Amino acid sequence: MAMNQENGNKVKNLDQWIGRKTNVSVLSREQLDAYQLDCLKKTLDRAYLSSSYYHKKFSTNPVNWLSSLPGLRELPFTTEKDLRMAPMDFLAISPKNVKKIVTLKTSGTTGASKRIFFSEADLQLTVDFFENGMGIFTQAGDRVLVLLPGTVPGSIGHLLKQALENLGAEAFIYGVVDDAKVVSKLILQEKITGIVGIPRQLLAVSQQDEATAIKTAGHLRTVLLSTDYVSPAISRRLHDSWGVQVYEHYGSTEMGYGGGVFCPAKIGYHLREADLYFEIIDPQSGLVVPDGQWGEVVFTTLSRQAMPLIRYRTGDFGRFIPDQCPCGTTLKTLSRISGRQKNLVQLDGQTFLNLSDLEDLIFSQNQLLDFSVALEEGTESETALALKLVFSDLSVHREKVMTALKKKIAELTDFKVQIKIDEGDLAQVDQKAMRKERIVDRRNE
Ligand SMILES: [Zn+2]
Structure with missing residues (x-):
């Protein structure tokens, strides 16, 4: 352009x-690197001194040895699970100075919520x-x-x-x-x-x-x-x-x-x-x-x-x-x-299905508005992919769209998967969700 x-x-x-x-x-x-290094040192110092999570996690204050941005690679990762386990331990200011708390529910059936403080x-x-x-x-x-x-x-x-x-x-x-x-x-x-x-x-x-x-x-x-x-x-x-x-x-x-x-x-x-x-x-x-x-x-x-x-x-x-x-x-x-990562579903040992690949296929059909997807135990194969499609127009040839889509989805993976397609409506596909849903896995239910 x-x-x-x-x-x-x-x-x-x-x-x-x-x-x-x-x-x-x-x-x-x-200049940007130098600015970031300066900010990084201040952040690590604050994290080590004020957040009980990082104080435990770092054996010494990283500021004592960190001399470049790549030096950060010496430090361990923080994961979503860490945040869920003990959100308060991450807090580096007095709770009375917290202005906003965002609670993020995990979409799974178990597990605590993540809490983010500002x-x-x-x-x-x-x-x-x-x-x-x-x-x-x-x-x-x-x-x-x-x-x-x-x-x-x-x-x-x-x-x-x-x-x-x-x-x-x-x-x-x-x-x-x-x-x-x-x-x-x-x-x-x-x-x-x-x-x-x-x-x-x-x-x-x-x-x-x-x-x-x-x-x-x-x-x-x-x-x-x-x-x-x-x-x-x-x-x-x-x-x-x-x-x-x-x-x-x-x-x-x-x-x-x-x-x-x-x-x-x-x-x-x-x-x-x-x-x-x-x-x-x-x-x-x-x-x-x-x-x-x-x-x-x-x-x-x-x-x-x-x-x-x-x-x-x-x-x-x-x-x-x-x-x-x-x-x-x-x-x-x-x-x-x-x-x-959480939108990747394992079909078998080597084969994965990526929700974003499915999205690209489905949304490139101009007749389709939205969808939901679940993996179920199949009748003809080990796994069945159950799709609910929402059509945007009453006059479209639904059967034709469904058949074409079925063929394209089958080409996504060489794993034998049964594809079941139904019609749904917007209320059924969780349109209001801020984040796109995962592929629901019902195979072991
Ligand atoms: Zn640009």
Whole structure:
């Protein structure tokens, strides 16, 4: 894509943002590394001295020996399980200074919830990142519809609203989509110029009758998808239905909501390097892989007060893109996430099924809106893949779509799996879930 001068200038936003924090006008990689090392030392010192979890985990204060960013590799990982076991042990500030607690329920039937703590300063750093990230494609006077939870102070939508208001834009906080029709009408009525939301939900909104009117009116220009994995098919369909530019954001609550965002070149996520240090590791050996190779995304917080996280394993698969982005950023660029570890289901010893592969196949069918998937014990084979499909249009040839899809899914794996396809509706496929569901495994029930 051709980068015009305007974009070229705007994209520098994230670099300028970090430049301001490091007191330089033009950010170089060396300056950024030096800044990160300084922040890392402060974080490790705080973690060792104030968090009982890290005090136990580190035999000595790492600040005594850490002299470079790669030195961090000497330290052990933190996992989701560690967080669930003893969330309070991670706390590095007095509980009375905790401003926001996010409780993340695990989707399994057992296991404690994860709890993530934020101080007021932590939340303001998120607003700061949102403001500069959204600033890449948002201007004063824009009207942005936020389809994320936002009624409670400190929630993602609430912080986004602050960031948008700082940019001079108006924020309409709707929350997660409970009625695609209502949201579709709202976009027209309120002359919305930008939307932030969850991919599968936005897809449902974009397939309503108002799509043509929205496209013709032309006020809706950008959509930001916020999630861990975005099927490229969804981005394409949103672009086609509404005629919008589709940007993507990568982040999680553990990262302090924000992790990285697309620039107009859309080659990957330019990372939030003022607040986070990212590594890509081989999930088996735990060793850092060379830049450009695929692996598991690991991050360390650089500025968080309430709950510093050191080498936190995300379970997301990605890679650093070594090529220079046309926007000229100094920041590292993370590829689109190719899936999550917990979305891989073992069919037999060597064969795995990846939910994101299924998503790409299903969402590339223009007639389909959403789906749910489960593995069951089959009647003709050991395993049956049970799909419920939600169709977007009453007049489509369902049988034809189902047969074609069955064939494509069968080609995904050489493992003999029976494929059962039924129709479902939006209420049955957990549309309101913030995160995409896993492949439910009912084989041993
Ligand atoms: Zn770029």
